[in-house]
Amino acid sequence: MSTDLRKAAPAPADSPRPPRGYLRVGNRIALPVQRSSVVVVLCALAALLVAAVLTLTLGRLGIRLTDLPSAVFGGAEGKDAFVLNRLRGPRLVTGIATGAAFGLSGTLFQTVTRNPLGSPDIIGLSTGAGAGAAAFALLLPGVPVWIGAVLGAVGAMALVYVSTGTGFRNPGRLVVAGIGVAAISTAVIQYVVYVVERDAATSLTAYLNGSLAARSWSDATTIWVVLLATAPLCALVSRHLAVGEMGDEISASLGSDPGRTRTAAVVLSIVLAAGAVTVAGPIAFVALIAPQVARRITRGAGPRLLLSALTGALLLVLADLAAQQLPLFDDLPVGIYTMAVGGLYLGYLLTREWRRGSL
Numbered sequence: 001m002s003t004d005l006r007k008a009a010p011a012p013a014d015s016p017r018p019p020r021g022y023l024r025v026g027n028r029i030a031l032p033v034q035r036s037s038v039v040v041v042l043c044a045l046a047a048l049l050v051a052a053v054l055t056l057t058l059g060r061l062g063i064r065l066t067d068l069p070s071a072v073f074g075g076a077e078g079k080d081a082f083v084l085n086r087l088r089g090p091r092l093v094t095g096i097a098t099g100a101a102f103g104l105s106g107t108l109f110q111t112v113t114r115n116p117l118g119s120p121d122i123i124g125l126s127t128g129a130g131a132g133a134a135a136f137a138l139l140l141p142g143v144p145v146w147i148g149a150v151l152g153a154v155g156a157m158a159l160v161y162v163s164t165g166t167g168f169r170n171p172g173r174l175v176v177a178g179i180g181v182a183a184i185s186t187a188v189i190q191y192v193v194y195v196v197e198r199d200a201a202t203s204l205t206a207y208l209n210g211s212l213a214a215r216s217w218s219d220a221t222t223i224w225v226v227l228l229a230t231a232p233l234c235a236l237v238s239r240h241l242a243v244g245e246m247g248d249e250i251s252a253s254l255g256s257d258p259g260r261t262r263t264a265a266v267v268l269s270i271v272l273a274a275g276a277v278t279v280a281g282p283i284a285f286v287a288l289i290a291p292q293v294a295r296r297i298t299r300g301a302g303p304r305l306l307l308s309a310l311t312g313a314l315l316l317v318l319a320d321l322a323a324q325q326l327p328l329f330d331d332l333p334v335g336i337y338t339m340a341v342g343g344l345y346l347g348y349l350l351t352r353e354w355r356r357g358s359l
Helices: 035-057 066-075 078-087 089-113 125-139 146-166 172-195 198-209 217-244 250-255 258-280 286-298 305-325 334-356
Strands: 022-023 029-032
Touching: 022 172, 035 066, 035 305, 066 078, 066 334, 078 089, 089 217, 089 258, 089 286, 089 305, 125 146, 125 172, 125 198, 125 258, 146 172, 146 258, 172 198, 198 334, 217 258, 217 305, 286 305, 286 334, 305 334
Parallel strands: none
Antiparallel strands: 022 029
């Protein structure tokens, strides 16, 4: 019995299309694609487009639907120009990228920890950023709070890194250390809110809850730069993460370094979440929910990067739409809405894990 080990010849330039289930990039690369995933991604894009249109058109100050195309493509004047360029446009664009960043951050972290309850919130990043912002508001009132948020997030992650004794390589220690850092950060936040003046405390509380109000094009540029700069690296790491789900031994036998892959994924997750927190504050639960929804829709293994990003963007835009348009509440911070939805979803996850005997 013989086995044919001859290598397949490279496909010529005029070769037929690759078989169904593959996406050709040039003449040498064919990426496997699931039809169901493509359909779901297109549906998510359509839903996000609808949510964006509603954000720009609903309400007393909304742009008329018939005028929206010309306004978006440079024909906005008067009230429409103000709404598009100052009031809702930057808020919408910032919200899309922020939600996508949280979604990517969450799916990377959950894949690394192999824990559906895992998210950057758990490891103290969001509360660390909030503590940094609160400390700056108290000690350096003239300095923008987002600088404190960045330093707080970096400081919290440095403390977690040192506390684990193994850096970001051990998911279990990472979560335990993160819970401790989050508790310390929460204490700092509560102290600052208690001692600062009422007006400053109100403004600080809005940021700490997570808000997209009064965003500028500068905020939108910041988070989009972070998102676009990290997206290729996330795609590169996701390949190794998918292999790593089969176990460290199999992953190592296939040429991957499990420890290095986990560290890279956690670092990318931190960078994405820190960028999102910088422009919008520590918006809760988006990083937890988006990857879960993406996995349940596609029913597949491995990180669903694109769908998680779209789901996170859609969740945040819908929550912000509710924050702007619900008549019973006067423009509450969007983080309050995500906390409400996230709390219900977290309860569902805990109940499911308890019934399975995982808790």
